[in-house]
Amino acid sequence: MAARKPQRRREFGTVRQLPSGRWQTRYWAPDGSRRTAPETFETRTEAQTWLTLTQADIERKHWVDPDAGSINFETYAMKWVEERGLSATTEELYRRLLRLHLLPAFASVNLDDITPPGVRTWRVERLGTTGATTVAKSYRLLKAIMETAADDELIRRNPCRIRGAGSEKARERPTATVEQVDALADAMGPRWRLMVYLGAYGPMRPEEQAALRRPDVTLEPLAVKIRDAAPELTTGRRVEGDTKSAAGRRTVFLPAFLYIEVKRHLDWYAKKEPDGLLFIGERGAPFRRSTFGRKWRRARTKAGLPEGFRFYDLRHTGHTLSTQSGATLKDTMVRAGQSSEKAALIYQHSDDERQQEVAGGIDLRVRAVRRATSQASSAAWEG
Numbered sequence: 001m002a003a004r005k006p007q008r009r010r011e012f013g014t015v016r017q018l019p020s021g022r023w024q025t026r027y028w029a030p031d032g033s034r035r036t037a038p039e040t041f042e043t044r045t046e047a048q049t050w051l052t053l054t055q056a057d058i059e060r061k062h063w064v065d066p067d068a069g070s071i072n073f074e075t076y077a078m079k080w081v082e083e084r085g086l087s088a089t090t091e092e093l094y095r096r097l098l099r100l101h102l103l104p105a106f107a108s109v110n111l112d113d114i115t116p117p118g119v120r121t122w123r124v125e126r127l128g129t130t131g132a133t134t135v136a137k138s139y140r141l142l143k144a145i146m147e148t149a150a151d152d153e154l155i156r157r158n159p160c161r162i163r164g165a166g167s168e169k170a171r172e173r174p175t176a177t178v179e180q181v182d183a184l185a186d187a188m189g190p191r192w193r194l195m196v197y198l199g200a201y202g203p204m205r206p207e208e209q210a211a212l213r214r215p216d217v218t219l220e221p222l223a224v225k226i227r228d229a230a231p232e233l234t235t236g237r238r239v240e241g242d243t244k245s246a247a248g249r250r251t252v253f254l255p256a257f258l259y260i261e262v263k264r265h266l267d268w269y270a271k272k273e274p275d276g277l278l279f280i281g282e283r284g285a286p287f288r289r290s291t292f293g294r295k296w297r298r299a300r301t302k303a304g305l306p307e308g309f310r311f312y313d314l315r316h317t318g319h320t321l322s323t324q325s326g327a328t329l330k331d332t333m334v335r336a337g338q339s340s341e342k343a344a345l346i347y348q349h350s351d352d353e354r355q356q357e358v359a360g361g362i363d364l365r366v367r368a369v370r371r372a373t374s375q376a377s378s379a380a381w382e383g
Contacts, residue, residue, distance in 0.1 A: 025054075074108075147158060174308070206311055211229050
């Protein structure tokens with residue numbers, strides 16, 4: 001019986017000349033399928049070089065299926081948002097950025113068809129129609145989505161490679177003087193004046209104040225415990241949940257001059273139930289951003305503050321006063337509920353006792369300014 005011929009080893013790939021005169025390569029993919037190179041070549045040498053490089057990529061596990069990126073960007077991006085487990089406000093922001101700034105350009109494009117030149121062109125066009133801050137946020141979102149696509153091995157490399165394109169260069173935010181904070185509080189009226197003071201001397205975010213309840217406030221010591229946040233979405237729905245970061249859960253010790261403001265608010269305006277909300281509207285419902293915004297704009301004008309001064313800018317006022325009152329950077333960060341990964345901050349601490357000292361420093365400074373203002377008014381009146 002004749003000896004069996006040894007089985008011929010399967011070649012990785014082949015090169016052949018087409019009737020057009022160009023050269024075509026075919027190869028075996030890792031999944032066992034027979035693939036054809038996405039392009040043809042002018043010479044046999046070029047075709048053989050491409051084949052050799054492709055084989056090396058497969059052996060080093062650097063090979064990316066050329067058909068893997070044939071996934072629609074809109075489909076992938078929407079799924080990406082759904083799978084992130086985002087907070088309600090962040091999800092709302094991402095969907096808005098997609099709808100207004102990314103999908104108009106990339107909705108019908110496949111992932112592997114988004115190229116660095118295409119991203120650069122999109123960014124230039126966006127900068128010509130909207131603010132640089134919004135473009136930076138949109139670029140960061142696009143880059144994050146495409147980075148996940150690269151991790152999923154759907155594309156070979158992230159096409160978002162513009163240095164510094166995701167950085168925001170926000171202008172310096174204004175601060176208010178002690179007199180302007182008092183004027184704002186007076187103009188907002190008795191029901192809302194405490195929100196102004198907590199925003200400036202807390203300094204608390206509006207969404208943190210919206211979640212405050214009676215048990216979160218103590219008079220001895222004068223402090224507010226922030227456990228949650230209740231941001232309002234553009235639909236008008238408030239979503240109560242975690243604070244912006246882990247650092248947001250904190251106890252804020254208030255300067256003593258706010259004692260009467262806090263006590264009066266608890267007695268007169270907070271919801272009467274033991275677990276009632278601290279800030280409610282005239283009809284007993286949680287305050288609405290639209291209603292509060294109208295009151296804020298009128299109060300801002302009365303206080304002589306610029307049109308661009310936001311409620312959030314009261315926090316900058318609080319930061320400035322804390323620093324002027326002797327607070328360290330870490331003290332100010334703890335007070336404002338901010339987090340940072342800078343190594344130097346790991347070795348600094350700010351406990352409850354130190355936070356009470358900071359509150360005391362703010363108290364002394366505000367009292368001094370008010371006293372000087374009162375004396376100047378009296379002198380002018382007598383004169």
